[in-house]
Amino acid sequence: MRLAGTGRGLALLAALIIAPAVQAMPDFQQVKAGWRSSDVALMDRNGQPLQRMRVDARVRRLDWVTLTDISPAMRQALVMSEDRRFYQHSGVDWSAVAAASWGYLWNQRTRGASTLTMQLVGLLDDDLRRGAQRRSLVQKVGQGVSSQWLERRWSKAQILEAYLNLVSFRGEIVGLDALAASMFDKSPSGLNAHESAIAVALIRAPNASPDRVAQRACGILRDMGRVGTKAQDCARIDAETRFALARHGNDYLRGEQLAPHFARKLLARSPQAAGSTVRTTLDGDLQRFATRVLRRQLADLRQRNVEDGALLVLDNASGDILAWVGSSGDLSRAGAVDGVTALRQAGSTLKPFLYQIALEGRWLTAASLLNDSPLDLRTSSGLYAPQNYEKDFKGPVSVRTALASSLNTPAVRTIEMVTPNRLRQRLYDLGLSSLSESGDYYGYSLALGSADVRLLELVNAYRTLATGGLGSPLRWQVRDPRPAPARQLDARSSFIISDILSDRTARARTFGLESALATRFWSAVKTGTSKDMRDNWAVGYSRRYTVGVWVGNASGAPMWDVSGMHGAAPVWLALMNRLHDGVPSRPPAPPAGVERRQVRFERNVEVAHREYFLPGTARDMIYAADDDRRSRTRGIGNPVDGAIYALDPDIPPQNQRVVFRASGIARPQWWLDGRLLGSGATLAWFPMPGRHVLQLRDRQQVIEQVRFEVRGAFLKAGTVRKGT
Incomplete structure (x- = not known):
């Protein structure tokens, strides 16, 4: 020797x-x-695993694996291939x-x-x-x-354990845990003899071709006594090798991944070193429940062309983010898009802030009557004629009913008083950063939520209402200090708005007494549906929590007959019930200075009740309707002279009509461009592009004549409806 x-x-x-x-x-x-x-490991508020996010792009490592958690087949294959006398x-x-x-x-x-x-x-x-x-x-x-x-x-065990955790296998993969996850979708304890042989074969030749890896793996299996000596005995290992190597490069994350969108946003805000652990404010059990509820609701809506959704749950007092579900996952073709931070059209969810400004300015009270009737507003681009979701009008309604029942024309009448600039500034000050243009840019349609907003910012704005006007930044990590809340909204008007949004009776004109907005405990909620049913929302709060839900399509495609009541609201209700299982939510007490008086309404347009008022605005009186001037005169109520109508190519032709309205005439006749069109107090006309002359006649006498224009000559078929 x-x-x-x-x-x-x-x-x-x-x-x-x-x-x-x-x-x-x-x-x-x-x-x-x-x-x-x-990776960075994100834990929930209770220290339970929540999500992992890779932050080191140079290598792919998962966790350190103890030898007892490595399969015996893997240990045998390694020793048989690399060091048969290891134990001697x-x-x-x-x-x-x-x-x-x-x-x-x-x-x-x-x-x-x-x-x-x-x-x-x-x-x-x-x-x-x-x-x-x-x-x-x-x-x-x-x-x-x-x-x-x-x-x-x-010890020998320590040498084997360290080796299997430190050795490189293929490409960027370091350690057995990363290899088992990315190539076999397993933990190291579950590797069988064939998988172990493939893994060990990669140690000597990490970048070898599938043929060479399979040949070497088969040799290892022969040494282990797991396959015979015939050529066909290796056919199976060849196929398994090719499949495993094809999976190489999958950035697999072991364990349940509950909050990928939240994790990406958090790490973008607060970068963390690889291998670190972050304790978040999320509640893992609530996050898991919220994900399940959203996916179940979206699965039920698949036949109505719905595949995406998102939700957010906040703690009112601390601003802690308790649940953040950014998408429906594999139900969506755009699962990576985060619906919590994506810009979507707000619909009617902005109305509470509009009416709050009107209350603060003493232009309106909760008992003031607004006329829910056809409204035509001249704008720089033509005539703006808002309609309600159900295409009907309620007549004189109180501000309480207008807001709770989400009526559109009263909201537009209100923004005429408030002005779009005031509403835009209020929303921007509340954190809706996407509203960067002036109020004139959005115009009167801002009252109906024509602007794009983020669910994250909208829900936090509602949280400010829930806390009586006190706002603060959101908390993402348990270690973050709790910022002192600052006054952002008037406490008294916030209380009145919250009381309206919690009023089941006032909501009944549109939604009925029993709906997905009705909880067993005190809560305030508002739905919204954007133009052509591309987005719908349910945002609301209890004394302790604020919850927001968005349902739609990340692509912007319209849903088929899905409003906020039927899309987002059931998810909101399920979350609220889960949050308040054994947790009470009682109505807030009125702030000092808020008065409550009995009010009655002329012609009993609404039931008499006790109403809340800001200081100096309370009156014991009968509230009368300020009817639209055209509804009390003899002549044409709609259209007005000089009106311009624009055909919408996204709306089916059969759903586009201009409704002619007359008042004060016993037997009105409608003549269009010199031809008799029809008779009756109202007449729905299919709009034909061009300039037109409309006459209202009583027998042969011309009562009134107006001129109007229809623009747009190209329509396309579809099956969508407008909603709010």
């Missing part, structure tokens, strides 16, 4: 040279403690060294003399790591000496 003796002599010589490096070798606990995943030698396999030296002298290929311990030393010490070139003699000797030093201080 002359070669073995020579090797020992070289080792003694190298020991003097590399002794300082050997003394710097870490112990097992240091290596394990220094392991860093390429003390770091250097001198028999293998002798065989390798003899083969080198006679130019014969041999298995090699590098033990698992020696390979581990190369992983621990960069100076001993094998690069593109072969190791130098000093490196080889140093590796042997260090291996013997390591064997005296580490």
Whole structure:
């Protein structure tokens, strides 16, 4: 055994040279403690795993895996392939060294003399790591000496465990946990013999072709006694190898991934180092429930061309984000789009802030009557004629009814008083940062939510109503300080708006007494549906929580006959019931200065009741309707002279009509462009592009004549409806 003796002599010589490096070798606990995943682990508020996000793009590491959590098949395959005498030698396999030296002298290929311990030393010490070139003699000797030093201080189990966590397998993958997850969608404890052989085959040739990997894996299985010696015995391993390698590159995250959109947003706001752990404000159980409820509702709506949704739950007092579901996941073709932060048209969800300004300015009270009747407003682009969702009008209604029942023409009459600029400024001050243009840019349609908003900002604005006008930034992490709330809205008008939004009776004109907006406890809520049913919302709050839900399509495609009541509201109700299971929510007490008086209405347009008023606005009186002037005169109520109508190509032709209205005439006749069109107090006319002259006649006498124009000559078929 002359070669073995020579090797020992070289080792003694190298020991003097590399002794300082050997003394710097870490112990097992240091290596394990220094392991860093390429992910950031997000925990919920109770310390339970919530989400992982990769932040290190250079390598792919998951968790450190203990040897007891690695399958016996994997351990057997590794030892059989890389170091059969692992449990007999003390770091250097001198028999293998002798065989390798003899083969080198006679130019014969041999298995090699590098033990698992020696390979581990190369992983621990960069100076001993094998690069593109072969190791130098000093490196080889140093590796042997260090291996013997390591064997005296580490157990065999620790050497195997560290090796399988530190070794590179293929491409960027480091460690068995990342390999098992990305290639086999398993944990290391579940790897079978075939998968283990494929994994070990990659250690020597990480970037080899599938054929070579499969050939080597089959050889390992033969050594393990798992396959026969015939060529066809390897057919299965060949197919499994190709499938596994095809999965390579999948950025797999182990465990339940509950909040990917929240995690991305949080890490963009507050970058974290790889391997760190973040304690978030989310409630894992609530997040899991919210995801389930949203997916179930969207699955029920699939036949109505609905595939996306999002929701947000906030704690009113702290501003903690308790649940954040950004999409429906695999139900959507755009699952990566975060519906919580995406811009979507607000619909009627902006109306509470409009009416609050009117109350604060003393232009209106909750008992003031507004006329819900056809309204034509001249704008720079033509005539603006808002309609209600059900295409009907209620006549004189109180502000309470107008807001709770989400009537459109009263809201437009209100923004005439308030002005679009005031409403836009109020919304912007509440944090709706997307409203960057002036109020004139949005015009009167801002009252009906024509602007794009983010669910995140809208829900926090509603939270300000819920807290009586006190606002604060949201909290994302438990460690974040709780900022002191600041006064953003008037407390008294906030109370009155909240009382209106909680009024089931006032809501009944549109939604009925029993609906998805009715809870067993005190809550205030508002729905919204945007133009052509592209978005619908339900945003509301209790004394403790604020919840917002959006349902629609990330692509912007319209839904088919789905309003906020039927799309978003059922999810909102389920969340509210879950949050208040055993948790009370009682009506808030009126702030100092708010008065309550009995009110009655002329002609009993509404039931007499006790109403809340801001200081100085309360009156014990009968409220009379300020009827639209045209409804009390003899002539044409609609259209007005000079009106311009624009045909909408997104609305089916059969759904587009101009309704002619007359008042004060016993037997009105309608003549259009010199031809008799029809008779009756109202007449729906299919709009034909061009300039027209409309006459209202009583028998042959012309009562009134108006001129109007219809623009747009191209229509396309579809099946959508407008809603608010």
